[in-house]
Every structure is written in C-alpha cells, then in structure tokens.
Amino acid sequence: MVKNLDPKWAWEPYSPGEKQPWTKARVGHLYRRLAFGANVAELRQGVATEPQKLITNLLAGRNPSPTYDAATEEYLASNAEKFNQDVQASGWWLYRMLHGPAPATEKLTLFWHNHFATSNTKVQNVGHMVRQYRLMNRNALGKFDVMLQEMSKDPAMMIWLDTVQSKKGMPNENYARELMELFSLGIGNYTEKDIREAARAFTGWELKDGKFAANASQFDDSPKTVMGQTGNFKGEDIVRICTKQPACAKFIVKKMFRFLVSESEDISPALAAPLEKSFADGFDIRKLVETIVRSNLFHSEHAYRTRIKAPVDYVIGMTHALESRMGTINGSLNLATALENLGQNVFHPPSVKGWDGGPTWLNGQTLLFRQNLALDLARRPAGPDKPALALALAEAHHCKSPQDQAALFLDLFLQGDVPVETRNRINEYASTVTKQKTPRFWSKRDIVEQQAVSLCHLVMTLPEYQLD
Amino acid sequence: MTNRRQFMQYSSLVGLGSSVPTFLARTAQAAPDAAKPGAKDTILVVVQLTGGNDGLNTVIPFKDETYAKYRPTIKVPEDRVKKLNDHIGLHPTMDGLAGLYEDKALAVIQAVGYPNPSQSHFRSMDIWHAASTADSLTEGWIGKALKTMNCPAFHVAGGNESAPLALTGAPARVPSITNLADFQLKLSDQAGQRDIVRKSAMPSTNTGSQTGLLDFVQRTASNTYDSSKKLQELSGNYQPKVPYPQTGLANRLKVCAQLIDAGLGSRLFYVSIDGFDTHASQGGPQGSHANLLTEVSGAITAFYKDMAARGHKDRLMVMTFSEFGRRAKENGSKGTDHGSGAPMFLVGGKVNAGVHGKHPDLNDLDMGNLKFTTDFRQVYTGILDQWLGVPSKDIVGEGQKAFKVMV
Structure with missing residues (x-):
C-alpha cells in the first residue's frame, strides 16, 4: 500500500540496486508514463542508459526526432485551421505525439487538456x-x-x-x-x-x-x-x-x-x-513532474501497471512500437477517427470534467474496439508494396521463426512480463501455426504474413497490455 | 469527499462479483414470456438528460405571470404550450409525449430533487446514480438492483460515453454497446486464436503481486467475449414497427428495442443524451433547448410505439431524469445557470399516467432556485418495489415514501 510508505524513501531519486534492478520492464514503464511507450531500439538503449540520465533525455525530448517532418506537421496544422476540420486537428496532434520532438511535453499537454477539458x-x-x-x-x-x-x-x-x-x-x-x-x-x-x-x-x-x-x-x-x-x-x-x-x-x-x-x-x-x-x-x-518520475516510488511495484492505458496511449503506443511511419489521418486507417470509438476523441472531451479514465476506459464495446483496432494496425502495410507492419517488424529484427516472433512481440509490448501459462500458450501457438491449413491460393508470403499478424495480435490482446 | 474517480478506483473493482460471468448463457434460458400475465418480466429503460435539463421550460407553468417575468427572452408563450391541464403544459416540441399523455402512457412528476442540492454537475449526477447523498458514493442504484434481479442489463452508449456509475455494483459487469455489428472480436485466425484469447482473459493462478486492475481487465474481457458471442446470434437487421427519428438517442433506443425483442431476458437498459447545460442562448419555443427536447420526445415516443406494436408496452417503463434543473430566472446570456428541482417523466403502458407532485412555487425560491416537492428516491422506491419487484430498502434505504409509479 502506498499509504504505508516512508515519504523520505518514496521521493528520493531512484538508483538501481539488487532489489530494484534496472530492467527492460522498468524502461517500458518509464516510457509509458513519460512518453507513449518504447519501441525495440528504445528498450534496448534504455537498459544500457543510466536511469536518471534517461529521464533527463526523455524530458528534454528527441532532438531531432528521426521520423519527424516539420513540413508535414505544418501542413496538417494549417489545413486544420484553414478548413476548420476537427479530424485534421486531432490528426495533427497525434502526429506530434507519434513523431514530434518532445513526447514527454505532449504527454503532459494531454494531461492539461484533460484538466482544462474544452x-x-x-x-x-x-x-x-x-x-x-x-x-x-x-x-x-x-x-x-x-x-x-x-x-x-x-x-x-x-x-x-x-x-x-x-x-x-x-x-x-x-x-x-x-x-x-x-x-x-x-x-x-x-x-x-x-x-x-x-x-x-x-x-x-x-x-x-x-x-x-x-x-x-x-x-x-x-x-x-x-x-x-x-x-x-x-x-x-x-x-x-x-x-x-x-x-x-x-x-x-x-x-x-x-x-x-x-x-x-x-x-x-x-x-x-x-x-x-x-x-x-x-x-x-x-519540478513536480521531475520529483515524481525520478523517485523510488515511481520505479517501484506501487506504480507498475497501476493504470489502465488511455486510448491515446494505446493507439500511439502500438503505432510507435510497430515502427509505423504512416501518417495519422490519411489512408484506410484513420487514427484520429479510431480514437473516437475508443472513447478519447482529443479536442472533444465528454464534459468539462474531462475523461474519468481508469476502469471507465474499458467497457464491453471499447475493449472490442481496442482489440479490433490492434488487428487492423498489425495488418496495415508498412508502406507501398511492403508487408504488414507485424511482419515488417519481425523481419527488421531478424526473426527466423514464429517462435522468434513470439519472443519479439512479448518483449516489445510487455517486456516479457506475462504469466508462465500465457507465455506457454503463445509459444505453443507459435510452434503449431506453421502446420495450419491455409487456402490453396495463398502464396508462401501470404502465409508468413498471416502468421506474424496472428502472433502480434495475440500478444496485443493480452489483458496485461491494457495496463499502463 | 469521495468523488467519481475514487469511486471508480475502489468500488467498481470490488463490486464486480466473484465468478467470471457467463451471464447471457444463464439468463437466456430464463427469458420471460411477455404474454404471460403477472410475469415478473418488467423492463426499465433509464434515459439520462446530461447537463441539467431546464425543467421550467420543459413542463411549463404558462398561467404563472412570474414565469414570463423571470424569463423575458426564453419564455414559451401560452399559445405554444402543449397543455396538460389549466396550469401547466409541455414544451411545444414535445408533441410526441403530449400524445402519450392523451393515451395515458405518460406520468409527469413535478419538481423532483433532494435536500441541500449540489449544483456541481458531477456531484449531483453521482447522487442521482447512487441514490444517496453520502460523501462516499460507491455503487449505483441499478447495479444494486441487479444483485437481486440477476438478469442481463445493457448500457447502450453514444460515442465518448463511459459506463455510468448507476450500473456499477452489478454481479456481472454491465456491457456498454454502441451497435451490435461492432460488438464482436475480430481475429485473423479464429479457429486457432479464440481459445487462447479466452484463456488468457481468465484470471491467472499467479496473481499474488498483481493489482486489482489486471483482475478488472480480465473480468471485463471474459464478460465481453461471452456477451459478444451470444449477441452475434441475433438476427442482423432490426426492422422497427414504426419509424424512428434519425437522432442519436433514437438510434440508441432502437438498439434497446432490438435487445428487448430478442428475448435475452434483459430487464434494465441505460441510455443518455448530452447537451442540457444551457448556460447561453438556449432559446424558447425554438433553439438549442427545443432541439434537445425534440430529440427526447421523438425518440421515446417512437421507442414506446415500436415496443407497443410488438406487444411489450405493458412490460415497459421509460424513466427520464437529469442531475438538476436550472435557475428560475434566465441569466444575461439568454440561458440559465445551474439550479435544482426538475420534472421526471415515466412512459409505459402501465404507468400511473397524469401529472403528479406540486409544481414548484416561483415566488418561493431558494437562492433563486426552485424548491423540490418530491424526492427522487421516492420515485426510485416506487420503481424498485412496485415495478421491478426489488426491495428498495437495500438500495435507497428506509423512510422514503414510495411514489406510485404504476396503476
């Protein structure tokens, strides 16, 4: 219980120790709370970086971000104003979250949007x-x-x-x-x-x-x-x-x-x-934010997976983890519109109180929308004439087999932190998926793609993935 | 003071019941026979008017000179009012409900409220949802009723709408549904994956170090997969017996109608319509408030007639409420600020039709606000005891004189 903690210990800066080692799980936690989740490279580099230094870097922002294009951002912003288009405006903000130079600032901006909910x-x-x-x-x-x-x-x-x-x-x-x-x-x-x-x-x-x-x-x-x-x-x-x-x-x-x-x-x-x-x-x-995110408490089990992912975190987190370079509003999968179904249409909070958050994010319908969106994203082509994002990611990270893919996705989305029986079930699926019957007209490539999408989606549907 | 958020943190988690629910499977067998007289198969559909409906321009005291004096720009003139008696009438856009009044299918309860009313939207809404003014509000009145009724219930949600506090505390989590077509889990490999997804949603045997949130997600997921499987078996396109208006509220009530007609045994439904926080330019006979009332009246009327055409009218009760009414005098922005005391409507084949309660006295205000004459918990008491057959004392407590809701 948080209330039993010693405030002095709680707010002291965290430094790794035997009892509280610096792990991928802790890196993932930090990235979820101070950004929109980590991708493979960020997890890898994060573990190799001293935690307080990593926090400093995250607060400072990526400069310059490898996927950020100022002209695109400017185009989205001016279009939103010029045509007075809501969906363009949320697409623009999502673009800043996904590709922009300062995810931590975007994250806090979202906090204030929820606070001054307009x-x-x-x-x-x-x-x-x-x-x-x-x-x-x-x-x-x-x-x-x-x-x-x-x-x-x-x-x-x-x-x-x-x-x-x-x-x-x-x-x-x-x-x-x-x-x-x-x-x-x-x-x-x-x-x-x-x-x-x-x-x-x-x-x-x-x-x-x-x-x-x-x-x-x-x-x-x-x-x-x-x-x-x-x-x-x-x-x-x-x-x-x-x-x-x-x-x-x-x-x-x-x-x-x-x-x-x-x-x-x-x-x-x-x-x-x-x-x-x-x-x-x-x-x-x-100062308030820094005190909190640098603290022992923040890096302890009292803060780990103790929130429900907000829809924005869910959507931007998946898209970032899958290393999609696609925009946020063009194409068949419109993230700005998808968010509306999940119950967090930015620039449209339900009332001046903002979104209640926590368990209220998930009801029957929004959970299904989330799971179905995850499938659509995993299947989305990585680019013109490119395979689905799930397969493109597996290939970029040199997966040789479905088992390798299962390990990659579990590591990426949940830093491997799932119950043993869940891991076993997914591994078993990975080992049998190649023996499944597929329609005759499918090419070998189609089959491989289907397997990667299925494995990726399976990991994203795990209950643990709804936690932040 | 405990607010909605704290409430969601603690109580919704513990209020979910112990078993992983197979709620529709259980109750589908117990689907009631509508034709059987006296069967305990009554249905309650709650329609929430979010934002604080201006009761004084909904049920209008057209003969009261003070009314016109208080509302120079937003008053509805006598010749436009749909008169219910010599003193009061409905807003001109509510001709549907006025018709139901003629058909003895509408009860109007005037000036409903509670003592020391809160003028915070969120606190007052929580009080109505929990049927309590306690500092800490942990469970909803319908959620509690479901413990006794043990039947499926549905929140038919608009976009951006989360599950209401009123439904919390039910033995199985009440699912929110936007539309039936979207209420299914898509998988790339149905045969291979479905079982794994379901098993992974079961609470793990090794939950020692986990927070209640994981358990919450697992229960929500299990419950949703079960409901979704069952709902997919319903016929796709619902053909209403009467046309519904093309509005959000009408669409949601149409989903309710489909679920009722499917005979799943659901007896409780919850829908909302937002936008009643009319601080500015609310209009009189026409305008933004009039548009909202048009939507409410049109949707409820179509829903009632559709249900009646399918033989459900005597099982059906629709109840409307809002978290508060509005200030008696209009403000400088041709709107109204937060107030108290506002009418409720009950619609159904067996409701105690007519005008009930005392209209609030416009010359006896409390800081500019209307005084309530009927406590909303009296209405809940009547609905629970008389209509749903659920002992009200466990939900609203004792000491509330039941309002007679049915004939």
Whole structure:
C-alpha cells in the first residue's frame, strides 16, 4: 500500500540496486508514463542508459526526432485551421505525439487538456482549439498559476464556459464554478456564494477579433467577497485568490499523482505533503513532474501497471512500437477517427470534467474496439508494396521463426512480463501455426504474413497490455 | 469527499462479483414470456438528460405571470404550450409525449430533487446514480438492483460515453454497446486464436503481486467475449414497427428495442443524451433547448410505439431524469445557470399516467432556485418495489415514501 510508505524513501531519486534492478520492464514503464511507450531500439538503449540520465533525455525530448517532418506537421496544422476540420486537428496532434520532438511535453499537454477539458463540439472553431493547445503545450511543464491566468482569457475556454456571455448585472456562473470545482480547488473547497460573487468579477470579458478584451462598460465595478476576502476584484484577482488557497496545490498534486503514478490508490496525505509544499511555492510543474518520475516510488511495484492505458496511449503506443511511419489521418486507417470509438476523441472531451479514465476506459464495446483496432494496425502495410507492419517488424529484427516472433512481440509490448501459462500458450501457438491449413491460393508470403499478424495480435490482446 | 474517480478506483473493482460471468448463457434460458400475465418480466429503460435539463421550460407553468417575468427572452408563450391541464403544459416540441399523455402512457412528476442540492454537475449526477447523498458514493442504484434481479442489463452508449456509475455494483459487469455489428472480436485466425484469447482473459493462478486492475481487465474481457458471442446470434437487421427519428438517442433506443425483442431476458437498459447545460442562448419555443427536447420526445415516443406494436408496452417503463434543473430566472446570456428541482417523466403502458407532485412555487425560491416537492428516491422506491419487484430498502434505504409509479 502506498499509504504505508516512508515519504523520505518514496521521493528520493531512484538508483538501481539488487532489489530494484534496472530492467527492460522498468524502461517500458518509464516510457509509458513519460512518453507513449518504447519501441525495440528504445528498450534496448534504455537498459544500457543510466536511469536518471534517461529521464533527463526523455524530458528534454528527441532532438531531432528521426521520423519527424516539420513540413508535414505544418501542413496538417494549417489545413486544420484553414478548413476548420476537427479530424485534421486531432490528426495533427497525434502526429506530434507519434513523431514530434518532445513526447514527454505532449504527454503532459494531454494531461492539461484533460484538466482544462474544452470541447470543440461547443467552441466550433478549430483555430481557437489549436491556440488553446499551444497555450497548454507552452505551459505543460511551466508554472501552473501562469497557465491558469492565461487559460482564463483563452478564447476557446471563454466560449466553452460562456465567459464571453457574462454581463454586468447578469453574470454567467459557468466559468467561475468550473474554475473552482475543476481547475483549481475541487468540490468542497468553496461555497455557492463564492461562485456567484466570483462570477461578477469575470463580467465584461469578451472576445474582440478573436482575442481577449475587457469591456469596462460591462464590468461589474463593485466590491465582491470571495473566500473571505472583499475587494473590487477583477477576474485575474479571483484566479490569484484561488491559487493561493491551500486546496489548490493539494488538488493538482493529487491529480498529477494519479496521472503519473497510480489509478489504483490515491496519494496519502503523508506522501503528498512534501510535494504540496514545494508546488505551492512557485507552482513549478516541471519540478513536480521531475520529483515524481525520478523517485523510488515511481520505479517501484506501487506504480507498475497501476493504470489502465488511455486510448491515446494505446493507439500511439502500438503505432510507435510497430515502427509505423504512416501518417495519422490519411489512408484506410484513420487514427484520429479510431480514437473516437475508443472513447478519447482529443479536442472533444465528454464534459468539462474531462475523461474519468481508469476502469471507465474499458467497457464491453471499447475493449472490442481496442482489440479490433490492434488487428487492423498489425495488418496495415508498412508502406507501398511492403508487408504488414507485424511482419515488417519481425523481419527488421531478424526473426527466423514464429517462435522468434513470439519472443519479439512479448518483449516489445510487455517486456516479457506475462504469466508462465500465457507465455506457454503463445509459444505453443507459435510452434503449431506453421502446420495450419491455409487456402490453396495463398502464396508462401501470404502465409508468413498471416502468421506474424496472428502472433502480434495475440500478444496485443493480452489483458496485461491494457495496463499502463 | 469521495468523488467519481475514487469511486471508480475502489468500488467498481470490488463490486464486480466473484465468478467470471457467463451471464447471457444463464439468463437466456430464463427469458420471460411477455404474454404471460403477472410475469415478473418488467423492463426499465433509464434515459439520462446530461447537463441539467431546464425543467421550467420543459413542463411549463404558462398561467404563472412570474414565469414570463423571470424569463423575458426564453419564455414559451401560452399559445405554444402543449397543455396538460389549466396550469401547466409541455414544451411545444414535445408533441410526441403530449400524445402519450392523451393515451395515458405518460406520468409527469413535478419538481423532483433532494435536500441541500449540489449544483456541481458531477456531484449531483453521482447522487442521482447512487441514490444517496453520502460523501462516499460507491455503487449505483441499478447495479444494486441487479444483485437481486440477476438478469442481463445493457448500457447502450453514444460515442465518448463511459459506463455510468448507476450500473456499477452489478454481479456481472454491465456491457456498454454502441451497435451490435461492432460488438464482436475480430481475429485473423479464429479457429486457432479464440481459445487462447479466452484463456488468457481468465484470471491467472499467479496473481499474488498483481493489482486489482489486471483482475478488472480480465473480468471485463471474459464478460465481453461471452456477451459478444451470444449477441452475434441475433438476427442482423432490426426492422422497427414504426419509424424512428434519425437522432442519436433514437438510434440508441432502437438498439434497446432490438435487445428487448430478442428475448435475452434483459430487464434494465441505460441510455443518455448530452447537451442540457444551457448556460447561453438556449432559446424558447425554438433553439438549442427545443432541439434537445425534440430529440427526447421523438425518440421515446417512437421507442414506446415500436415496443407497443410488438406487444411489450405493458412490460415497459421509460424513466427520464437529469442531475438538476436550472435557475428560475434566465441569466444575461439568454440561458440559465445551474439550479435544482426538475420534472421526471415515466412512459409505459402501465404507468400511473397524469401529472403528479406540486409544481414548484416561483415566488418561493431558494437562492433563486426552485424548491423540490418530491424526492427522487421516492420515485426510485416506487420503481424498485412496485415495478421491478426489488426491495428498495437495500438500495435507497428506509423512510422514503414510495411514489406510485404504476396503476
């Protein structure tokens, strides 16, 4: 249990030892949490790198990433804005996650997208969504209080939570409420009266030519009382008052722990205390993230496979592991659309609370969508006139037999960490698969491809692969 | 305070029951005979209006001058209202439900809520789902009912929609289904792989060091493979007896109709429609709120008529609810902020048709919000005890006077 751990030990930087050796499983864990999973080369190099050095590298990003093409990215972004196309926008972001120079920053940006969950279903303006993404991306490892101030004036947010509609004498409470409930404090740390008073401070906040503008004539220019303080507050003051509440650091630390460490257990007060103290002093997100991912706790069994893979992690993780160089929105398999079925359509969170995550990701339908998508991906040609991704990968890594392939896929997707009986079942399948009857018209190549796809998919359908 | 997430962490894991479920196999044999009078084969379909439905513009007190005064830009004028009696009427877009009212198939329960209402979407929704205002909400009211009923249930989900708290705590995990065609596992080598996939989804004998999450995935997978196998045996294309509107909610209710008609023995269904958080420009007789009510009324009416044409109308009860109503006065954005106290609808061949409860007094507000006159747990109590035949005291506790839901 996390709550029984000694906070001093828990937050000390991890260094490999006899009891906690640096293994491929630990490399895989680090890559899943601070990026979107590792491929064969990253796993191999990761084990050979000193862990704290590897963390430094991951936080710094790949520079330059071997599969990244700035022109493609630019093309996707400008198309998304120009045609006001949602699917282009999510394709663009997925491209950044998959091929971009800084997966760790993208991962944290996704955290903040879930925190400031804004949906284009209401905003109806891809340009605003892209600019909100850039705001979060820029601040993803920056200062939380700064991001919260900027977010309060972000056009997408102002449309999403009706700040633009809020007028003197008849304030709209939507933003004031979610600022407290979901963005900074959490339920139970404010009153309904705080919300009504705070809403008055955001009156007159409008968009002019798509940019924030304060309209003095619509501002409620009179004293408000919020959290026990009285003054002729403006919106900025309310945001500042919120971040000064002790509940704010607690709220963010708790959420970050859940994101980086565990969905199985909440952070205990004793473990949270040092992080909260440090975070309240300057709201330094990078420091918070670094403390967590460098720690003994993060590299212990208390954090290992203690989350359900989010759909984005699942999809980008598989695609990256299979070393696909394909884009994210073109072709027959559109990752942006696939994500919608899995329940995580980026730029379209289901509500301002974001995605609940954890067990809610998996229900009957989404599990089947995941398993079926895994098959489609394994089968997807690696390129024009190239075999399926599963076979291309097996050949690139010199697999000579189905048994070799089984070992490769188990190592790649699960770092070999599966129950003995599961491994036996898969090995047995690998040893019999060559004896199976296939349609007569199949070429030898077709048969080999089918075997690689089947083995790859079999490993991806294992329950362990749903864990993060 | 325990929130939804914590709840999902702990209780949904332990609430999954002990056995790896073969739930459809078991219950398909027990599929009830609809023609048999008095058979305990009643069905409840819950329709959730997500976001906080504006009750005051749904069931409209058209004679009350205060109503028009509070809502200068979004009021529905008297001549447009579908009158139910001399005081109140339905929004003009709800002609379908107004027709069901004429047919004595609609009950309107006014001003439903609970004491000290939360105006957080998420907290209030959890309270309705769990039928409790306790700090820590761990199981859903339908999930608990399923422990007694022990029959299959379905969450027919729209995209981006996760399983509701209301269904948690059931002996076998309630599957979410988007559409039947997609509810199957594709394999490149069906014959060779199916058995391995299924066996790998069984909890491992060596689970000592594993977290509850792996167990959760395994149970979900096993349950899903079983359900999917069974559902594939249903006939492909469902031919409704009446046309359904081309809307998301109608599509989901059509899937419910197909599952009901397939005779799988399922008695509980859950569907949602989102978008009721109308803080701005919600409109009056027309507009965004009107469009939502059109979808609700059209879908439920088609579903009821389809079920009636198949002889299921006296087994069927549709219940609508929303996490809260909205502020009595409109705001400066021609919308409404979060409020409390809102109507519920019950639809079915045997419902206690008519208008029930007291309409909230617009001149007696609580911080601008309508006061509830019927506790939602009274409605749940009635549904559980009278309609589903499940003792309500284990679910909503004692002390709630049952609302009479059926005739």
